[in-house]
Amino acid sequence: MNHYENQLVKSNHTRWVRLAIISVLLCMVIGAHWLTPVSTHSWHGIHLILRLLFFIPVVLAAIWFDLRGALIVALTTTVLYLPHVIIQWEGQFGENMNQLAELVVIWLSALLTGLLAGKEKSALLQVAATHEGAVIALVSALDAREHDTELHSLRVREYALRLGRQLDIGDHELGVLGQASLLHDVGKIGVPDNVLLKPDSLTEDEWRLMRAHVVIGKQILQPVSFLREASEIVYCHHEKFDGSGYPRGLKGEEIPLSARVFSIVDAYDTIVSKRPYKSEVAPAKARQKIAADAGGAFDPHIVEAFLAIPQEEWEQAGKVV
Numbered sequence: 001m002n003h004y005e006n007q008l009v010k011s012n013h014t015r016w017v018r019l020a021i022i023s024v025l026l027c028m029v030i031g032a033h034w035l036t037p038v039s040t041h042s043w044h045g046i047h048l049i050l051r052l053l054f055f056i057p058v059v060l061a062a063i064w065f066d067l068r069g070a071l072i073v074a075l076t077t078t079v080l081y082l083p084h085v086i087i088q089w090e091g092q093f094g095e096n097m098n099q100l101a102e103l104v105v106i107w108l109s110a111l112l113t114g115l116l117a118g119k120e121k122s123a124l125l126q127v128a129a130t131h132e133g134a135v136i137a138l139v140s141a142l143d144a145r146e147h148d149t150e151l152h153s154l155r156v157r158e159y160a161l162r163l164g165r166q167l168d169i170g171d172h173e174l175g176v177l178g179q180a181s182l183l184h185d186v187g188k189i190g191v192p193d194n195v196l197l198k199p200d201s202l203t204e205d206e207w208r209l210m211r212a213h214v215v216i217g218k219q220i221l222q223p224v225s226f227l228r229e230a231s232e233i234v235y236c237h238h239e240k241f242d243g244s245g246y247p248r249g250l251k252g253e254e255i256p257l258s259a260r261v262f263s264i265v266d267a268y269d270t271i272v273s274k275r276p277y278k279s280e281v282a283p284a285k286a287r288q289k290i291a292a293d294a295g296g297a298f299d300p301h302i303v304e305a306f307l308a309i310p311q312e313e314w315e316q317a318g319k320v321v
Contacts, residue, residue: 018064022073026057030080054081054102058110066121067114074110078103139182142189152269157181158317159265160258166305167261177258180233184262187217187234211246214238233259237266240297252299260299264290264306267297268314283311 054077062070085099139153160181164174188196191213195206202210214235221231236250236259243251271286281289287307294303 015064018060022057022060022064025053025060026073026076026080029053029057030077030084034084054106055109058106059113062110062113062117066118067111070110070114070117071107074107077106135179135182138186142185152273153182153185155318156184156262156265156269159269159314160262162309162313162317163261163265163302163306164258166309167257167302169257169261173258176229177233177261179227179230180237180258181262181265183217183221183227183230184234184237184266185213185217186220187213187215189220190216211238214247232256233262237262239263241299242296245297255299260302264298264302267293268306269318283314287311 058070058073058077061073065072081099081103085103136154142153157178160177161174164177169177191209195202195209198206214237218231218235221227221234233256235247236256239245239248239250239255239259240263241252241255241260243249245255268286268290271281271289272283273280290298290303291307294300
């Protein structure tokens with residue numbers, strides 16, 4: 001199951017949970033309203049308060065399901081509430097009109113909140129799509145600069161998300177991991193071409209320039225509010241579990257979890273991909289190399305999770321781009 005299929009399953013589960021919440025609230029309010037006596041003044045006051053609670057399911061439906069959901073809840077409320085208006089207040093014209101007016105207000109609230117919630121969601125989705133498009137364009141430009149790494153960033157994002165789900169990383173953290181995976185090499189924009197594109201081994205001074213890309217990457221991303229968390233992963237993605245990485249020589253759990261996840265899938269894609277300075281390696285051999293470096297470059301627990309994922313899934317994830 002790829003990232004988008006997994007998100008669809010989660011979305012369907014969330015929809016059912018939200019629908020259950022609205023249904024329970026509606027039944028509780030309707031039930032309490034039906035069962036509350038109307039014969040005394042004090043009970044009538046409680047009756048009025050309960051009537052106001054009808055707005056809660058309507059507003060929740062508007063937020064979670066937009067206009068259609070809000071109108072369906074308003075209709076359900078009307079069907080369940082109208083008999084109460086007729087039976088318990090039979091012959092009391094003023095009270096009948098008062099409660100019918102309440103139903104009209106509920107319908108108006110459903111209409112207004114549904115429309116506003118729908119517009120707000122559309123605006124947020126448009127902003128998110130713009131952000132995603134800008135990031136993808138930047139990544140494509142960076143990958144094009146390094147002719148041999150085309151689609152590398154897109155592949156490692158899919159790999160990182162798959163491994164993150166295997167480790168039960170939360171949705172927010174997965175989103176940040178996805179951003180960082182796409183932008184992990186953004187700092188290479190500050191590395192000279194004669195170093196970045198050099199086909200031969202780098203000198204020590206050239207390696208110093210190359211290693212600076214993680215610092216530059218953090219400096220580029222940190223001022224952008226929605227990329228601030230991702231900048232920390234970009235900064236740490238070349239740290240190694242045994243402390244031999246850079247730029248700070250962090251060790252073990254000092255390295256952010258998402259950076260430890262990313263380092264494995266980044267290495268996997270680099271190993272299996274053909275580059276001017278190396279031939280491609282069979283996926284099975286790549287898995288052996290990563291397993292052999294557990295406790296060295298990589299977190300053993302995360303390596304174990306990586307190896308638990310069937311090779312066919314890695315191959316599928318690499319094709320989605």
